[in-house]
Amino acid sequence: MKVMKFGGSSVGSAEAIARVLELVARQQQEGNSLALVCSAMSGVTDGLLRMLAAAVAGQPVQEELNQLQNRHYAVVRELLEVKRHNPALLSLKIYFNELEALFAGIQALGEVSARTSDRVLSYGELCSNVLMAHLVDQQCGRGVFADARQLIKTNAQYGKALVNPGLSRQLIRSFFLQHAGSIPVITGFIAATEGGDTTTLGRGGSDYTAALIGAAIEAEEIQIWTDVDGFMTADPRLVKKAFSLDQLSYNEAIELSYFGAKVIYPPTMLPAIDKGIPIRIKNTFNPACAGTLIGPTSGTGGSLIRGISSIAEISLLNVQGSGMVGQAGFSGRLFSALARKEVNVVLITQASSEHSITFAIRPQDVAPARQAIEGEFEFELLSGKLDAPQLQEGCSIVAAVGENMKQARGLAGKLFSALGRSGVNIIAIAQGSSELNISLVIRQEDLRKALNSVHDSLFLSPVKTLHVFCCGTGTIG
Ligand code: ADP
Ligand code: ASP
Ligand code: MG
16 A cells, blocks of 8 residues: 655646646556545645634635635536536535635634634645545546544644544554545545544644554555655755755654755654655656655765755844853753743754853744743842843754764864855854754855855765867877
């Protein structure tokens, strides 16, 4: 069994969906049993979020809702045979009526809870997958629509819920037993609490759904079909010379995606590691390209640094003071206080004098982080043992990742000299003792320059241009 996950751009239009159906039909003809997981059509989740904000502000959303509905209806009319129109249009109409009622409620209240927001966002995946199930049934085999809320159970942490793996595994397995011989078409991204409330797995979470399904049924491969040729050495939108990698280890993929490589959602690797299932990233629009295989080992050959990724918007907070020197438990108190406020710390550096700790967080976490520090260290701040935390905004993180980096000397030097040559100032540095990752904090305005210079020096320096001249007299062949 193979799990094929198709992202938003792969199901974003009738033309793209027609390609997907061809790919599915081909796999089917080759004798593979399949399960599909699809995202919402491209831009739909962002559109629903925009409509939520408008509804809270009491603005009308009907026009955008109609456009969304028409986008789905257009696919029905273009790709489904006439006798299948009614059931498909009816399912979609029910979803759009429910959405309309939800938006009317939000407009009346002028506010939306995280719980209702997840409910609204779920319609993106519900609509695209109900559509895909009808199309797969018409063209590829017995397609069965599966609402992942019946299969994946989570806690009530709306927006980014935590999965109950044991219960979900059991539900997924019994669904597959019940529907043996068909092609389940499963909604990515969405799940539900045990009580039945809709939750979501975090933005980009359809990849994770595919991995949860794959692990539960012990699939032979989890395929992530997207709009680029695989996992690339850097974000192709920022680095024009980025190229796709043949192979990456699970750990490298986790590090690169955690530090911003959007091509795969970081938790996706965990269920796959658990069962040792390979993940293959493929391009729906260029299926002949082999793509990237993510498995237990890193690829051999090429640079020891496998990729560079970046988080564009980061704020740095520096906490320092004489009261910190040699104080056992200070970092513990600091990071526990941050955790209680649900601040996600992206990177930490500490000077060996123990006089200062600097950590990187997302800009939206600055206010809760300050509150956490002021609450926890009220006495130290008042008595002057600790200075007021210093904030540096407008920073970015660049991370260079490679499993085999630890075997090599001089890589960090190469990285720093590339940045030095380009005039990029490094504000903070962190390297874990696993030596899988070197992370640097730089000014946001230097990001593109930094990525390109590091990429050129790490990946393109072995490529040398040679000029060959032939000279002489007479017949030079
Ligand atoms: P999907 O909708 O198929 O899930 P995403 O937009 O979530 O696709 O992820 C694919 C995008 O990730 C690519 O179009 C590319 O712009 C971006 N991306 C960022 N970093 C990388 C990288 N290192 N390799 C490949 N793509 C990357
Ligand atoms: N549709 C969701 C999003 O845009 C989930 C996904 O695409 O993976 O975040
Ligand atoms: Mg994605």
